[in-house]
Each structure stands twice: as structure tokens, then as C-alpha cells.
Amino acid sequence: MTEPVHGMPATESRGQTVLHPSRDELVKLVLDLRDDEGFRVCVDLTAVDYLAYSAPRELPDGIAAERFEIVVGLLSHTKKERLRLRVQVPADDPTCPSLFDVHPGVEALEREVFDMFGIRFDGHPDLSRILMPEDWEGYPLRKDYPVGAIPVQFKGITDAR
Amino acid sequence: MPADSVTAEERFRTAEGSQEITSRKGAGAAELLRELGSVLRLSETEAQKLADEAPAEDQTMIINMGPQHPSTHGVLRLMLELDGETVLRCKPIIGYLHTGMEKTGETLTYLQGGTNVTRMDYASPLHNELAFSLATETLLGIQDDVPERAQWIRMLLVELNRISSHLLFLATNGMDIGAVGMMIYGWRDREETLRLLETITGLRMNHNFIRPGGVAADLPDGWRDEVLRVIDAIPPRLEEYDLLMTGQPIWRERLQGVGVLTQEEAQALGTTGPILRSTGVEWDLRRDMPYLFYDQLDFAVVVGSYGDCFDRYAIRLNEVRESIKLVHQILDRMPPGDYRIQDRKVTPPPRARIDESMEALIHHFKIFTEGFKVPPGETYRAIESPRGELGCYMVSDGGGRPYRMHIRGPSFVNLQTLPHMLRGGLIADAVAVISSADPIMGEVDR
Numbered sequence: 001m002t003e004p005v006h007g008m009p010a011t012e013s014r015g016q017t018v019l020h021p022s023r024d025e026l027v028k029l030v031l032d033l034r035d036d037e038g039f040r041v042c043v044d045l046t047a048v049d050y051l052a053y054s055a056p057r058e059l060p061d062g063i064a065a066e067r068f069e070i071v072v073g074l075l076s077h078t079k080k081e082r083l084r085l086r087v088q089v090p091a092d093d094p095t096c097p098s099l100f101d102v103h104p105g106v107e108a109l110e111r112e113v114f115d116m117f118g119i120r121f122d123g124h125p126d127l128s129r130i131l132m133p134e135d136w137e138g139y140p141l142r143k144d145y146p147v148g149a150i151p152v153q154f155k156g157i158t159d160a161r
Numbered sequence: 162m163p164a165d166s167v168t169a170e171e172r173f174r175t176a177e178g179s180q181e182i183t184s185r186k187g188a189g190a191a192e193l194l195r196e197l198g199s200v201l202r203l204s205e206t207e208a209q210k211l212a213d214e215a216p217a218e219d220q221t222m223i224i225n226m227g228p229q230h231p232s233t234h235g236v237l238r239l240m241l242e243l244d245g246e247t248v249l250r251c252k253p254i255i256g257y258l259h260t261g262m263e264k265t266g267e268t269l270t271y272l273q274g275g276t277n278v279t280r281m282d283y284a285s286p287l288h289n290e291l292a293f294s295l296a297t298e299t300l301l302g303i304q305d306d307v308p309e310r311a312q313w314i315r316m317l318l319v320e321l322n323r324i325s326s327h328l329l330f331l332a333t334n335g336m337d338i339g340a341v342g343m344m345i346y347g348w349r350d351r352e353e354t355l356r357l358l359e360t361i362t363g364l365r366m367n368h369n370f371i372r373p374g375g376v377a378a379d380l381p382d383g384w385r386d387e388v389l390r391v392i393d394a395i396p397p398r399l400e401e402y403d404l405l406m407t408g409q410p411i412w413r414e415r416l417q418g419v420g421v422l423t424q425e426e427a428q429a430l431g432t433t434g435p436i437l438r439s440t441g442v443e444w445d446l447r448r449d450m451p452y453l454f455y456d457q458l459d460f461a462v463v464v465g466s467y468g469d470c471f472d473r474y475a476i477r478l479n480e481v482r483e484s485i486k487l488v489h490q491i492l493d494r495m496p497p498g499d500y501r502i503q504d505r506k507v508t509p510p511p512r513a514r515i516d517e518s519m520e521a522l523i524h525h526f527k528i529f530t531e532g533f534k535v536p537p538g539e540t541y542r543a544i545e546s547p548r549g550e551l552g553c554y555m556v557s558d559g560g561g562r563p564y565r566m567h568i569r570g571p572s573f574v575n576l577q578t579l580p581h582m583l584r585g586g587l588i589a590d591a592v593a594v595i596s597s598a599d600p601i602m603g604e605v606d607r
Contacts, residue, residue, distance in 0.1 A: 014299050014540045040428050044541070044569040048556055055537035055558040071554060073541060073569070077428075077442065080449050084541060101195075105431025108577050116263075125195050131256040131606060134180050140264055141565075147268050 006033065009060035018084045020063045026072075026087055027097050033074060034102060039083060042103035044073035047089075047113045051143040059088075067091035068119060072099070089119055098123040116141035182223060182240040182252040197581075221249060228257050232337045232592040235602030239579070239591070246587050251580045255573075258606035266566035270532025271297050274563065275369040278553075281568055282604035283366060284329050287322040287358075288546040290371040291315060292568070295452065295542040296553040297373040300535050303502060310498035311375035312453045317388070317491045318361065318371065319544075320484045324395065325354035326547035327477045327484075330599050331402060334474055337596035338415050340406060350398055357391045360384070374508055375501025385492060392485050399481060407475065416471035420582035420594035423468060430581070431574050434549025435480070436598060439465035439472035446545035458490050470597040477599075480547075507533050532561035548572050548599055570604035 002012050008019040008029060021029045033039040048069045050057065057065040068089040075082055089096055098121035099106045110121045111130040118139035121127060129136060138145055194208040222243045227233040236257035242250040266277050278293045279286040298304040332347020355365045361384060362370040362377070370377045406412045422432075424440040437444055445462040447455040463479045465472025501508055509528045514521040535557040543552035549571030556565040575598055582594045 014302070014538060016540060042431050043433070043543070043550055043574075044552055044554065044567075046554055046567040046569075048539075048565045053558045053564060054560070058538070071539075071567075073552070073554075077444055077449075082450075082541070103431060104429050105574060105577060108573060112573075125192075128180050129256075130180070131259040133256070140261055145264075147264060 006037065009063060011058060011060055013058070013084075016082065016084060018086055020060055020086055020088075022063075023087055023089065023096055026085065027099060027102060029085070030072070030074070030099055030102050033083065038076040038078045039074040039081075040077065041075045042072065042099065042106050043075045044071070045099070045106045045109035045113065046071050047117045047119055047141075049117060049141065049143045051091075063088060068094060068117060070096055070113065070119065094119045096121055100124055115139070118142065180254055180256075182242065182250065197584075220244060226591065228254075233595060234333065234600055237576075237595070237600060237602055237605070239595070241583070241588065241591065243588060246589070248583045248586055248588055248591060251583045251591075253576050253579050255576065255602070255605050258602045260606070262607045263565075263567055266563055268562065270561050271373050271535060271563065272529065272532055274566065275372055276367070278566075278568060279367045279369055280603065281570065281607055282546065282548070282551070282572070282601045284601050285319075285322050285326040285547050286367050287315075287318045287371055288544060288551055289568070290369065291319055292542060292544050292546075292551050292553040293555075293566075294371050294373045295544065296540055296555040297535065297563075299540045299542055300538055300555060300557050301373070301507065302536070303374070303504060303507065306504065307375055307502050308499040309454075309496050311500050311502070313491055313495050314376050314380060314500060315371055316453050316455070316458075317488060317495070318358070318368075318376075320487045320491065321354055321358060321388070321392075323484045323547050324392070324481050324488075325351045325358070327481045328354065330477050330547075331474075331481075334596045334599075335406065337592050338412070340412065343402070343405060346398065346402070346405075350395060353391050353394065357387055360387055372501070374504065375499070377501075379500040388488065388492060392488050395481065395485060399478065402478065407478070413471065416474060416593060416597075417469055418467070419470045419586065419590045420597060421467065421469045422578055422582055426581055427468070427578070430577050432549065432578055434545070434547070434571050434575065435473050435476045436575050436578060437549065438463065438476055440468035441466050446543060446550060450543070452542070452544055457494075458487055460487050470593050473597040473599075477547075534559060534561055535563075543569070546571055548601065548604075549575060568604075568607060570607060572598075572600040572602075572604045573607075576600050576605055 002010050004010055005017055005019055008021050011018045048071060049067065050069060051067055059065055066088040070087040070089055072085040087096060096119055098110055100123060108130060110124050111127060113119055114121060114127050115129045115131050116139055128134060193212050194205060224241055224243060225238060226241055227238040228236040238254040240252045240254060241248050262277055262281060266274055269277055274293055275290050278289040281289050298307060328347050328351040332344045335343025335347060359365045360381060362368040422440055424442055427437050427440045441464055443462050443464050448462055460483045463476045463483065465476055509525045510521040515525055537557055537559040539556040541552055541554045543550050551571055552569035554567040555563050558564040579598060583591055
């Protein structure tokens with residue numbers, strides 16, 4: 001547990017700084033970091049489903065652990081620094097404000113998270129499946145989505161003896 | 162786009178929305194302002210002007226390029242809206258090579274994981290393994306204990322791999338643009354480097370040689386002569402490429418001023434690697450955020466100034482030269498020592514011990530069946546792959562398999578520049594632009 005960084009509760013993870021904004025604070029924080037602190041590039045955006053996580057979660061005080069976590073990686077070319085944001089997203093309301101208007105480069109990354117985790121990004125210009133077929137059911141990277149399972153269909157059995 | 166501006170008949174709609182490009186009816190000023198405005202910082206009037214300039218819907222044509230088009234480097238599908246020969250809008254559609262490798266990664270142990278990630282960016286497999294291994298080592302907390310020789314072997318291998326990857330780019334770039342001779346020469350020289358990698362790792366591609374804790378084996382006898390033989394043969398050939406392409410008027414006509422990207426666009430779109438450097442941003446993770454021992458080596462970061470296809474071609478050509486310089490320095494400084502960490506938690510016991518000790522046999526068996534346990538936590542490690550920043554975000558819950566393994570593929574993010582580079586250009590230039598973005602679809606779709 002460390003001191004707040006950029007006014008946000010922060011942790012240190014293997015020598016890397018991690019900020020923990022809430023969903024409402026996310027866009028404002030990323031915008032401020034871009035304009036005032038030089039974090040002009042959003043290199044990565046992904047999510048983690050903590051449904052089956054067996055170890056205690058390392059979160060700062062006042063941050064309640066939720067099932068999903070959105071992980072945003074920011075990079076400053078001038079300071080040569082990285083910053084990671086981890087946003088808690090509850091399972092019963094899997095939505096998050098989109099960063100598209102701040103960093104248009106997250107367009108494909110947010111679509112991928114939507115495709116794989118079913119987290120909706122409010123304000124994304126084109127939220128559709130990106131890797132899976134558009135009529136796919138379920139969200140593959142969720143922990144309750146089995147690996148390699150094929151739904152069994154019983155077709156054509158009309159008279160069961 | 163807003164859902165109410167098109168009817169259901171105009172758009173194949175599912176619960177999640179369609180992946181395909183939408184009809185022009187919805188693509189008015191407001192839409193343009195969001196799509197382009199956030200990148201170009203357009204004002205509302207500018208967006209309106211652009212929207213007014215666009216022809217009516219019945220004068221444009223939407224065509225598919227790919228997924229089975231030879232110049233799309235695999236299975237990339239582009240939907241292009243054309244006005245005559247001019248590209249108005251473009252949307253890349255991907256996913257044809259998606260095999261769920263991130264999900265698969267969650268079911269494999271940390272030792273098996275290398276065989277999985279190495280198949281993502283199949284033109285530079287060793288870089289994938291390196292990013293994966295660095296992330297695993299950071300989680301284990303052994304990143305400073307990996308023997309020096311192992312780190313230098315890793316650097317030697319990834320630089321050789323960078324050379325082979327860029328030679329592949331030169332070959333396909335030449336082929337796409339019509340310099341078919343270049344294709345033959347590029348493949349020939351790449352094959353030489355792949356053969357060299359085969360003598361060292363045992364495989365041409367998908368090596369699984371860089372593993373958490375070090376590398377799989379020491380360098381073979383006579384490796385130094387082999388490496389020198391191959392990398393000494395390349396520079397005169399690069400001179401030939403200069404003669405064949407760089408100074409040639411047709412080649413320059415075909416590439417200069419095509420697919421221009423500005424610095425602001427590149428940064429806003431999160432691009433990395435040669436595409437970012439072609440716009441004049443001096444950014445190379447090897448120099449700016451060094452990993453392994455890159456801070457002890459001397460090399461130049463090649464940058465362009467116009468952000469066009471020619472710059473991207475020239476950057477990659479000259480990065481081959483820089484990599485050759487690096488390999489020479491690595492050869493001079495290769496230290497003696499161990500090629501993998503002697504931490505019994507991560508490394509299996511030596512073969513000789515297995516014959517005489519039951520415990521060693523059990524230990525060996527456990528490491529290869531259950532794998533080793535990694536303390537809980539999360540980390541992100543990034544390296545400079547031939548295509549840009551290749552990152553690995555890994556979460557562990559203390560088990561023998563990654564809880565979540567995410568690879569930030571540079572091609573996946575760089576692909577978003579295509580609509581901006583193609584906009585307003587000719588369809589014939591689309592091939593040159595796709596080629597210069599150098600996407601590897603295995604990494605895009607993962």
C-alpha cells in the first residue's frame with residue numbers, strides 16, 4: 001500500500017505503479033493524465049474476470065473488490081514512465097465509460113474486451129464483436145465459460161422409446 | 162453509430178450489432194466528428210464540410226478486400242467504400258484466425274505457455290516468448306537472478322529474429338508493390354537466418370527456446386562462426402536492395418507520400434514500432450525503457466519524417482543494419498556462465514541426478530506435470546518487437562497456471578491506423594499501405 005498518486009488510491013505491484021480509480025473517475029483521470037502529465041498514449045486496455053481467483057485481492061483501502069477489473073496501460077513518451085489503472089466493474093452491471101474520446105486507439109481494445117468479457121463501454125462508437133462471429137453466444141474469457149466445450153444438440157429424435 | 166438512423170433491413174443486426182461497415186446514411190457529420198475528430202481534432206464545421214463533400218450513397222460502392230486476398234498477409238478483410246477509385250471509408254474486419262490463445266494460455270502451465278505464445282506473432286516467435294518469460298519472471302521475483310549469459314543469449318536470438326522478420330517484410334513489401342524479384346531475395350536471406358536459428362534452437366519457427374528462468378539449451382558448438390557467416394552475408398545484400406528499390410524512381414513514386422500518418426494521429430491511435438517512428442517520434446523500448454542488457458549496447462533509433470509508406474520501408478531496412486551492429490556487439494560481449502537459472506523451484510534437476518536420486522526424479526516429474534507455482538499478483542512487461550510494443554499482462558493466483566494471460570499485440574493496435582492512412586487515397590495504394598503496416602494476423606487475432 002502506498003501514498004495516493006495523482007490523487008488516486010495507489011498500489012505498488014512488482015515495482016509498477018497501479019492506480020485504482022472508480023468507474024466515474026476514470027475518464028476524467030485519463031484526460032487529466034493526458035493533458036497535464038504527459039501520458040499521451042494508451043498502449044493497452046484489457047480486463048480480468050476474478051470469479052475463480054483463489055488468492056486474496058490486493059486492493060487499497062476503500063476499494064471494494066468486484067468480479068471484473070478493467071486494466072488500462074498508459075505510457076508517457078516524455079517522462080518514459082508507465083502507469084496502470086485498474087477499475088472495478090461489478091458483475092450485475094458490467095458497464096464502463098469508454099475512453100474512446102480521450103484515446104481513439106482503444107477502439108479495438110474495448111471491442112475486444114466487450115467481445116471476450118461482455119463488458120459494455122458507454123460511448124463507444126461501434127461496440128460489436130471483433131474476434132468472435134457476430135452471432136456468437138457467451139463471452140469466452142469469462143471464468144464460467146468452459147474451455148473447449150461444444151454444446152450438444154440432439155436433433156432429429158422424434159420418437160423417444 | 163446511432164442505432165435509430167438505420168433500419169433493420171439496411172443492416173444485418175444481431176444482439177451485439179454488426180461487424181461490417183454501415184451504409185452511408187448514418188455516416189454524417191456527427192459520425193465523422195467522432196471517428197476522425199477525436200484523432201484529427203476536427204471542429205464541427207470542418208466535419209460538416211467533409212460530410213458535405215462526400216458523394217451521395219448511390220454514387221459509392223462498398224467492396225470487400227479479403228479475407229482471401231494475397232496482399233492482406235493472411236486473413237485480413239477490409240471493407241472499402243469507394244467513389245470511383247478513391248477510398249472514402251475503410252473498416253478492417255478481423256477474427257478469421259482467432260483461436261482463443263489467451264483462453265488456452267490459462268490452461269497451460271508456465272513451462273507449456275511458451276509453446277502457446279510463440280505461435281501468436283509467427284514472424285517473430287522469440288519476441289513472444291521473451292515477453293511471456295519476462296512477465297513470468299517478474300511475478301516470480303527472479304528477474305534479476307537470471308544468469309547473464311542467458312540474458313545475452315536471449316538478446317542474440319531476438320536480434321537475429323528481428324533481422325529475419327524485417328527481411329520477411331522487405332520480401333512481402335516488394336511482392337505487394339510489384340517488385341517480385343525482391344520477394345525471392347528477401348525470402349532467400351530470411352531463410353538463411355531461419356537456418357541459423359534452427360542450428361541454435363532446433364526449429365525454424367515456433368522455437369519455445371526462451372523460457373522462464375533462461376533459455377532451453379546452451380549455444381551449440383561453432384555457433385559464433387555460424388552467426389558471423391550469416392550476418393556478414395547480409396550487409397552487401399542490403400546494398401543490393403538499396404540499388405534495386407530505395408533509389409529506384411518507380412519504387413519511390415509508388416511509396417512516397419502514400420498512406421501518410423501524422424505524429425498526433427499516431428500517438429492518439431496508440432501505435433508503436435516502425436509506424437510510430439516513421440512519423441518522427443523517437444521511441445524504441447530497447448533504448449527508452451531498457452530490458453535485458455540493451456542499455457549497455459550502442460545502436461541508433463531510426464526515425465522517419467513524413468510518416469509515409471516509404472519512411473516505414475526505409476526504417477525497417479535500416480533497422481536490419483542496426484540489428485547487425487547489435488549482434489556484433491553481443492558476440493564480443495557474450496559472457497561465460499549458466500544458460501538458465503539454478504533455482505530448483507523453476508528449473509528441473511540436471512539429467513545426471515535423475516539416475517541416482519529418487520527425489521530428483523520426483524522433482525523432475527512434478528515440474529513437468531504440475532509446473533511450478535507462481536506467487537499471486539499481476540504485472541505487465543513490454544518489449545520492442547519488430548512491429549512495436551509487445552506486452553504481456555499476467556495475473557497469477559498462486560497456482561501453476563496463469564490466472565489470466567493477455568498479450569498486447571502491436572499489430573492488433575497498429576491495424577487501427579489503416580482507415581486513417583487509406584482515407585482519400587487510391588485503391589491501388591491500399592495494397593502498399595496494408596503492406597507497410599506489416600500486420601501479422603496470428604497476432605492480431607490471437
